[in-house]
Amino acid sequence: MFDFSACDFSPRKGVSAEEVRRLFSGCDDFTSRAVRSGAGRLTAQVFWLDGCVSSRDVSEDVIRPLRALRCRSAAEYLAAAEQGGVWSCAAAVRTAETEIAADLGAGFAAVFFPGAEAALTFEVKSQEARSVDTPSVEKSVLGAKDAFVETLRVNTSLVRRRLPTPALKLWQTEAGERTKTRVDLLYIEGTAPAKQVEAVKRRLGRIDARGVTSAGELVRQLSPRPRGAFPRLVHTERPDRFVQGLLRGKLGVLCDGLPVGLLLPCSLPELLQVQEDRARHAAVAAALYLLRAAALFLSLLLPALYVAIAMYHQELIPYKLLLSVIQSKAEVPFSTAAEVLGMLLSFALLQEAGIRLPEPVGQTVSVIGALIVGQSAVEAKVLSPIVIIVVAMAGIGSYALPSQELGAAVRLWRAALVALAAALGLFGLMAGVMALLWRLCDMEDMGLAYLFPLCDTPQGEAAKRLLSSLGEKETLP
Numbered sequence: 001m002f003d004f005s006a007c008d009f010s011p012r013k014g015v016s017a018e019e020v021r022r023l024f025s026g027c028d029d030f031t032s033r034a035v036r037s038g039a040g041r042l043t044a045q046v047f048w049l050d051g052c053v054s055s056r057d058v059s060e061d062v063i064r065p066l067r068a069l070r071c072r073s074a075a076e077y078l079a080a081a082e083q084g085g086v087w088s089c090a091a092a093v094r095t096a097e098t099e100i101a102a103d104l105g106a107g108f109a110a111v112f113f114p115g116a117e118a119a120l121t122f123e124v125k126s127q128e129a130r131s132v133d134t135p136s137v138e139k140s141v142l143g144a145k146d147a148f149v150e151t152l153r154v155n156t157s158l159v160r161r162r163l164p165t166p167a168l169k170l171w172q173t174e175a176g177e178r179t180k181t182r183v184d185l186l187y188i189e190g191t192a193p194a195k196q197v198e199a200v201k202r203r204l205g206r207i208d209a210r211g212v213t214s215a216g217e218l219v220r221q222l223s224p225r226p227r228g229a230f231p232r233l234v235h236t237e238r239p240d241r242f243v244q245g246l247l248r249g250k251l252g253v254l255c256d257g258l259p260v261g262l263l264l265p266c267s268l269p270e271l272l273q274v275q276e277d278r279a280r281h282a283a284v285a286a287a288l289y290l291l292r293a294a295a296l297f298l299s300l301l302l303p304a305l306y307v308a309i310a311m312y313h314q315e316l317i318p319y320k321l322l323l324s325v326i327q328s329k330a331e332v333p334f335s336t337a338a339e340v341l342g343m344l345l346s347f348a349l350l351q352e353a354g355i356r357l358p359e360p361v362g363q364t365v366s367v368i369g370a371l372i373v374g375q376s377a378v379e380a381k382v383l384s385p386i387v388i389i390v391v392a393m394a395g396i397g398s399y400a401l402p403s404q405e406l407g408a409a410v411r412l413w414r415a416a417l418v419a420l421a422a423a424l425g426l427f428g429l430m431a432g433v434m435a436l437l438w439r440l441c442d443m444e445d446m447g448l449a450y451l452f453p454l455c456d457t458p459q460g461e462a463a464k465r466l467l468s469s470l471g472e473k474e475t476l477p
Helices: 017-023 055-068 074-085 097-105 152-162 194-205 215-222 239-247 275-279 282-312 319-329 336-356 359-379 385-399 404-424 426-442 461-469
Strands: 030-036 043-049 091-094 108-112 119-123 168-175 181-188 234-236 251-255 261-264
Touching: 017 043, 017 097, 017 108, 030 055, 043 055, 043 097, 055 074, 055 108, 074 119, 091 097, 097 108, 097 119, 152 168, 152 181, 152 239, 152 251, 168 194, 181 194, 181 239, 194 215, 194 251, 215 251, 215 261, 234 239, 239 251, 239 261, 239 275, 275 282, 282 336, 282 385, 282 404, 282 426, 319 385, 336 385, 336 404, 359 385, 385 404, 404 426
Parallel strands: none
Antiparallel strands: 030 043, 043 108, 091 119, 108 119, 168 181, 181 251, 234 261, 251 261
């Protein structure tokens, strides 16, 4: 027997089936069906969106149980369905058009009962989604081989498998006026600072875009202003790296429809780390980290340094190398700065073409373009060989960086430093480097300096958290 006293059937302002039909007029995927109760006296209307639900689940878990219920009144019919008469793991009473429309788009079936100004929605989502696959961007050598997908609950399950503890908290909100995209904030209670959790919740609650369909909308809201070229969040497609960040007290953000997780706050040294460093010997991991740091400086400074020395400070070049540079430049009609900037532009074009084209074609374009175009430019006396070597070394250095967002920022600053070096020589280069260092030292988010642990915020909050995590007494002011 069903307990009708637990349900409130008093008259209230709500919606009707006709209003929902008008709301979805012109939508050919909007489907409805009338279902009579077992007694044959009452008729319910079932609505769903074709493609968003599983047809089998709608038939077996909603329509068949409704048909089997033997009820004498509409109130009894609704109560029986709400209290287990319909075989669905999730059910909710909806009294607003917006709520019903959001549920239908999320893979629910809405049932309207005769005389009721509310609907019951039951979860019957389609299970058609991309299966968990290996990471395509962050290659795994010694780590796990699974990666995030576009389904939010699959991603949270990948995290829960690695952190099966109730201390892992999940806070959900909806972003986007039109899309109503589900966004989850994950953190470990007692490990993540409470002030940071509240700050991120406020930032997520302020998203007022019409739709959230890419990571850009989230990054713009989660990153503090003014924003710079350097990334302020860690983007990862690997659940093991995501979980490792949560264990270190960071906050993670997952978004429905995006196969990537965001970790914040982050610092520049963290962007040079990879998950496999923890699986290697400490000496090997330290050597590889230093190699990536050297690649960062090489990619950032080498072209500008060559332009400054070749144009203004030739006395710094060894004599034999200087003769080679002079000989290679003798028949080239362009200045050194024009050569380097042109090669950087060509390198960026080849990289973009390799990314946008299909994978087999993109690899062919990148390799053949670099070999044939570079060799032809040297033979035609358009470029000097040393410029190609310098730009190629800088490009290889950017490819060694684990973070693509960091590599993009380095490419922008590299071009700016080349322009300063072409204008003022080493003085311009040093001025640009000092401006970059000032900018990096000035950046902080939620108390964490961007260059931590190389530098700290004026309040010393990041250093205090590090000392407390090591079990030492805080002595900073």
